Amino acid sequence: MEEEGKGPVKHLLLAKFxxxxxxxxxxxxxxxxxxxxxxxxxxxxxxxxxxVSIENLHQGFTHIFESTFESKEGVGEYIAHPVHVEFATKFLGSLDKVLVVDYKPTSVHL
Structure with missing residues (x-):
């Protein structure tokens, strides 16, 4: 297993404009x-x-954005980065709904 905080992290943002x-x-x-x-x-x-789901479980979310970071610390650097802060203000102001989840990908070997 990877050390806690090490390895790639996915940052998912679900949005409804x-x-x-x-x-x-x-x-x-x-x-x-x-x-x-x-x-x-x-x-x-x-x-x-x-x-594009046929299950109709999207709860109004229409767009998904996935970013990959080198580590959990990298996500923190991204969130605090002045370029991100400026962009996020514009982006979030255009959204009706938003959900953000960060996770460490795990593969299942069968």
């Missing part, structure tokens, strides 16, 4: 979010998508 946020603004915000990987060193990867 406010009804008055235009598709163009959403695209601009997503592009800004994606660009953080170029500006904040501990952020190693970024992926995003929209809900």
């Amino acid at each position: 406010k009804d008055d946020v235009t598709p163009e603004k959403i695209e601009e915000l997503i592009n800004g979010y994606a660009n953080l990987v170029n500006l904040i060193e501990p952020m190693k990867a970024f992926h995003w998508g929209t809900d």
Whole structure:
């Protein structure tokens, strides 16, 4: 097993944008979010998508954003980074709902 706090951490953000946020603004915000990987060193990867579930359990969330960090400490550096703080203010102000979860990926070997 890996030491506590060591190894990659996934940072998931589920979002529902406010009804008055235009598709163009959403695209601009997503592009800004994606660009953080170029500006904040501990952020190693970024992926995003929209809900396509057939189970209808999304609870109103429409977008998911997944960032990968080198460690739990890297997530902390990211959260405190001035570029993230500035972006988060704009991004979160455009959201109606948000849920954030950080986790350490574990593989199951059968």
